[in-house]
Amino acid sequence: MIKSLFTAATGMQAQELSINVIANNMANVNTTGFKQSVAEFQDLMYQTLVEPGSSTSENTKTPSGIQVGLGVKPTATKKVFTQGDLSSTGNQLDIAIEGEGFFEIQQPDGTSAYSRAGAFQLDENGQMVTPDGFILQPSITIPSDSLSVSIGQDGVVSVLQPGSATPSEVGNIQLTRFQNPAGLKSTGKNLYVETLSSGSPTQGTAGESGYGRLNQGFLESSNVSVVEQVVRMIQAQKAYEASSKGITSAEEMISQALNLKR
Amino acid sequence: MDRGTYAAASAGMLNLLKLSVVSNNLANASTVGFKKQDVVGSLQKFENTLAASEGNNNSYAKGDNDRVPNLIGLRTVTDFSPGSIQTTGNPLDVALREAKDFFVIAGPEGTSYTRAGNFSIDQTGQLVTSDGFAVQGDGGAITIPEGGVVTISENGEVKAGDQPLGKLQVVRFEDTSNLNPTGGTRYQLTGAGSPQTVDPAIVAGSVELPNTSIVTSMVDLISVNRAFASYVKTAQSIDDLNRQAINDIGRG
Numbered sequence: 001m002i003k004s005l006f007t008a009a010t011g012m013q014a015q016e017l018s019i020n021v022i023a024n025n026m027a028n029v030n031t032t033g034f035k036q037s038v039a040e041f042q043d044l045m046y047q048t049l050v051e052p053g054s055s056t057s058e059n060t061k062t063p064s065g066i067q068v069g070l071g072v073k074p075t076a077t078k079k080v081f082t083q084g085d086l087s088s089t090g091n092q093l094d095i096a097i098e099g100e101g102f103f104e105i106q107q108p109d110g111t112s113a114y115s116r117a118g119a120f121q122l123d124e125n126g127q128m129v130t131p132d133g134f135i136l137q138p139s140i141t142i143p144s145d146s147l148s149v150s151i152g153q154d155g156v157v158s159v160l161q162p163g164s165a166t167p168s169e170v171g172n173i174q175l176t177r178f179q180n181p182a183g184l185k186s187t188g189k190n191l192y193v194e195t196l197s198s199g200s201p202t203q204g205t206a207g208e209s210g211y212g213r214l215n216q217g218f219l220e221s222s223n224v225s226v227v228e229q230v231v232r233m234i235q236a237q238k239a240y241e242a243s244s245k246g247i248t249s250a251e252e253m254i255s256q257a258l259n260l261k262r
Numbered sequence: 263m264d265r266g267t268y269a270a271a272s273a274g275m276l277n278l279l280k281l282s283v284v285s286n287n288l289a290n291a292s293t294v295g296f297k298k299q300d301v302v303g304s305l306q307k308f309e310n311t312l313a314a315s316e317g318n319n320n321s322y323a324k325g326d327n328d329r330v331p332n333l334i335g336l337r338t339v340t341d342f343s344p345g346s347i348q349t350t351g352n353p354l355d356v357a358l359r360e361a362k363d364f365f366v367i368a369g370p371e372g373t374s375y376t377r378a379g380n381f382s383i384d385q386t387g388q389l390v391t392s393d394g395f396a397v398q399g400d401g402g403a404i405t406i407p408e409g410g411v412v413t414i415s416e417n418g419e420v421k422a423g424d425q426p427l428g429k430l431q432v433v434r435f436e437d438t439s440n441l442n443p444t445g446g447t448r449y450q451l452t453g454a455g456s457p458q459t460v461d462p463a464i465v466a467g468s469v470e471l472p473n474t475s476i477v478t479s480m481v482d483l484i485s486v487n488r489a490f491a492s493y494v495k496t497a498q499s500i501d502d503l504n505r506q507a508i509n510d511i512g513r514g
Contacts (some may be wrong), residue, residue, distance in 0.1 A: 004278070004285040011289025018292065038350075040380055040392045041293040043286070045445040049279075050337070052442055052452050064337045066301075067442060068279065069286035072293055075392045078382065080352060100411075179408050180383045199385040202408065210411070239291035242476050246285035249483045253281065256494045257274070262501075 003047075003068065004250045010071030011243030014041050017074050018236040025224045026233075033084070033117030033190050034222035036229075040076045043069050081181045084116075084223040086215060092149045093120040093128065096220040099212025101175030104137040104201070105130055105191060112137065113191035114176055114184065114201070119219055132189055140171035151216040155206040175211045176201045266500045274493040276301075276336065277486045283338060284482045287474045294392075295378025295447045296345075296472035298479075299338045340449070342438045345473040347465055354381045354389070356414050356430070357470040359463040362438060366398040366431045367391055367448060374448035375433065375441065375457070380469050383412075389420065393446055399428035418462025430464070433457035 018039045028034040052065035086096045095118035097103070102114035113134070120128045120136060126144055128136040142149055146159040155173035178184060179199030184192035194201060207213040280301045290296040344361040356379035358365070364375035374395075381397055384390045389397045389404040396403040404420050404427055406412055413421050418430035435441060440453040451457070 004282040007282060007285040007289050011285070011291065014289065015292070041290070042378070042393060042446045043290050043293055043296055043443065046443050052440070064339055064439060064442065066279070066336060066338045067299070068282045068338065069290070069299065069443065069445075071286060071289040076382075078380075078392070080350075082351060177408070179387050179406075180385055182382055183385060197385045199387070199408075210408075235292055238476065239288075242288045242291055242479065243285070245480060245483055246281070246288050249487050250281060250285070252487055253278070253490045256491055260494055260497055262498070 003070065005247060007069070007071040008243045008246030008250065010044060010073065011246065012240055014039075014072045014074055015236045015240035015243065017077075019233065019240070021077055022229050022233050022236065025229050026226070028222055029224045029226060031117075031190065031222050032119050032219045033115060034224065035079050035081050035084075035116065036222070036224045037077045037079050037186075038232075039074055040078055041072050042075050044071045044073045046070070079182050079184065079186070080223065082223050084220040086218040087221050088217060089219050090217055091119075092151075092217060093122070094118060094217055094219050095120065095151055095173070096215045096218035097175065097206075097212040098215055100181075100210060101177050101204075101206065101212045102181075102192065104174070104176050104203075106135045106137050106139075107191070108134065111193070112201070113187060113193050114178075115190050115192065116220055117190040118214075130190075134189075134191075136173070138171065138174065140173065142170060151214060153207050153213040153215070155214055173206065173214065174203050175206050175214075176203050177211060178202075267497050270493045270496040270500070274490055274497075277490040277493070279336070280482065280486050281490075284479050284486065288476075288479050290472055291474045291476065293378075293447060293472050294380045294469045295376055296474065297340050297342050297377070297443075298472065298474045299340050299443075301336055302339050339439070340441065340443060341473060342441075343473050345471045347468045348471050349468045350380075351467050352380075353412055353414065353467060354383065355379060355467055355469045356381065356418075357465040357468040358432065359465060360434065360460075362434050362436065363432050363460065363463070364435065364449070364457070366433055368396045368398060368403065369444070369446070369448050369450075370395065371444055371448075371450055374444060374450050375435075376446075376448050377470055378447040379464075391446075395446075395448075398431045400431055401428055404428045404430075414464065414466050416464055416466060418464050430462050432460055432462040432464075434460045 021037050021039045025036040046067040046069050049066040053061050055061050105113045105115050107113050123129045126141045128140045140157050145161055148160045151157050157171045158167035158169045160167045183195055183197030185195045187193055204211045283299050283301050287298040347357045367374045367376050380392050381389050383406055387406045407422055420427045435457055437455050440451055440455040441449040442452050444450050
């Protein structure tokens, strides 16, 4: 009795988590470099009331026992790192990664975070920073008298200065990869940090050996598909409703049992 | 006391068991690779319960012939009918085409089997289930080297770019009745049954949704509710009879 109440409650909690994840995906449908998450579930433990193979008489055994599942547990909110669409912005400091890899960003506390959002700007020192003012690593300073900035597919940043006909190289944007990007921890602000399960970061040149290419003047849109999210939302809502019926049934039966004694 | 009261109570308890099973099916209505359970079997006579618990024919088993149903006669069975397949586009998601096929997992309880093909890569590069247990290939666990784009083909071959890494091990159970759930959408073989290694038939970039049917589950809920109510009524009627017997008989 009480068992089914809690079993059904785990179902409702799981769908609640699912809806939270979907709502966040939907809210970030226009966030540059955002990657959607999916909530994943597994069935919880089973309570064995009768062991499979216990004897029913001298010569007979139960072919299967009585095992009652105790509900569902969330195992992961998995980030899906599929490519987002590239949209042209014409802004010379906008960079989209086509393929795998992350930009390395230095957080205010000095530690590294990683991002796919390539909407860079310049700070007061001419350094390339994220919209939050966090510095791109390795840091690249654009001279204040630059006429134009060009960023190659391989990450070479060069500027054209007055009085010079040839661009001069000012830095190199490197990309970082992880063995298991889905294991990265999201910290908000489009940033991810390394965890035990992501593996350690490895740096490389854009466009080489599995690293993505850089596209100047483009931004990577979020990879959220609204249609998919709406379908998942319907699924989650209906499953939530279904589990709630389990609770009302249990509740009804408890009151009937209580009314047994008049 | 009247035996009917106990019979009604036992039958009521069975419906509570059914309710737990239905609730679990509903709670897992979006768990990838989940298979619903049913309660089957007929009610058993009380004497048989005693015989079972005492181990052999002793005096208890022979005497009274109460027809009180009990849990021993019932069992839960897992319904391994296929669930529908949802395309996710995730290269590490795979669904099995055949209903009796399973992936082989090095689970916490030893070798286990699962239909949940929403795999991931862990920090050492191994292909694992969503809770981190290694998926077995034809040559043990499959390790994915850094830097490759991983694909899993329709016949279960895992490749990073063009480099073959192994083939997912898929086994078929002709008889699934001895596969019992251990949680974590894993199953273990208890008792007889031999899994046959087969050529994998896989739908890539997809996962198998649970086979829980909301409609059947709702019908089950209704029938459990009504059955329970009728047993409560039965117990109350017997109670009424007893009360009348105590209060009214012999009053002249």
